[in-house]
Amino acid sequence: MRILTGEDFVRLTTYHRTTIRIFDSTPESCWNHWIPSNHHAFPNANAGKGIGLFCSGFSTCPICEWNKNQREQDLNSKDLLRSRRLYTFNIIDRTQVLTCECGAEVYDIRGQGFQDTCKCGITLLDTVPRPRNKILLMQKGVTIYNQLEEFELNPDLGPVTEYDIIMDTRGKDQISTICIPKQKHSIDFDKVLGEDWESRKYDIKEASAPLDSHSVMRILNGDDYFDVIKDV
Ligand SMILES: [Zn+2]
Numbered sequence: 001m002r003i004l005t006g007e008d009f010v011r012l013t014t015y016h017r018t019t020i021r022i023f024d025s026t027p028e029s030c031w032n033h034w035i036p037s038n039h040h041a042f043p044n045a046n047a048g049k050g051i052g053l054f055c056s057g058f059s060t061c062p063i064c065e066w067n068k069n070q071r072e073q074d075l076n077s078k079d080l081l082r083s084r085r086l087y088t089f090n091i092i093d094r095t096q097v098l099t100c101e102c103g104a105e106v107y108d109i110r111g112q113g114f115q116d117t118c119k120c121g122i123t124l125l126d127t128v129p130r131p132r133n134k135i136l137l138m139q140k141g142v143t144i145y146n147q148l149e150e151f152e153l154n155p156d157l158g159p160v161t162e163y164d165i166i167m168d169t170r171g172k173d174q175i176s177t178i179c180i181p182k183q184k185h186s187i188d189f190d191k192v193l194g195e196d197w198e199s200r201k202y203d204i205k206e207a208s209a210p211l212d213s214h215s216v217m218r219i220l221n222g223d224d225y226f227d228v229i230k231d232v
């Protein structure tokens with residue numbers, strides 16, 4: 001199993017817009033329970049950090065089992081660990097960045113443009129912004145999925161894989177992302193990603209697969225997620 005970390009997922013942030021190209025017009029979907037840190041039932045979950053865990057289904061998922069017990073004690077209990085649907089896509093991060101000689105990537109900060117100088121001190125005035133062209137996973141909820149589905153069904157736009165999409169994330173307490181389609185244009189993947197790009201795509205089924213219930217219990221009871229998945 002390929003062990004995924006935050007580096008494998010596209011970062012949507014309020015600091016800058018992110019441009020993506022979608023590879024998978026049909027994403028993989030799954031249900032995810034969010035266990036916040038210091039939850040009263042599982043205060044030590046994931047070494048106390050809290051975690052999102054995929055649901056394996058009502059009959060096998062330990063978190064659904066806990067919800068069931070809550071409802072047995074109080075039919076109207078609001079004290080539940082609900083799940084939400086997540087959709088997983090392979091994407092190319094096409095966000096324009098300045099790449100400094102030191103390797104740092106500098107983003108176009110919302111409203112401020114690109115900085116003239118990198119943190120390392122090298123000037124970036126003569127550096128041309130280029131798309132990152134990095135294959136990543138995007139795992140997001142229904143509000144983003146619905147926007148993409150609407151594009152797909154709109155005859156003026158057509159398949160979501162045929163144009164870049166700007167992900168504009170805004171808000172302070174309530175953060176939301178608006179998807180803005182760009183003009184249709186084809187990308188020569190061999191050229192921009194390298195000829196082995198096909199083999200570097202993620203297995204979206206695997207990236208949305210629930211852990212077995214024993215592993216889920218270990219994490220709920222305090223083991224660190226990464227300690228558990230190296231044993232799976
Ligand atoms: Zn569940």
Ligand SMILES: [Zn+2]
Binds near residue numbers: 102104118119120122
């Ligand atoms: Zn630098």
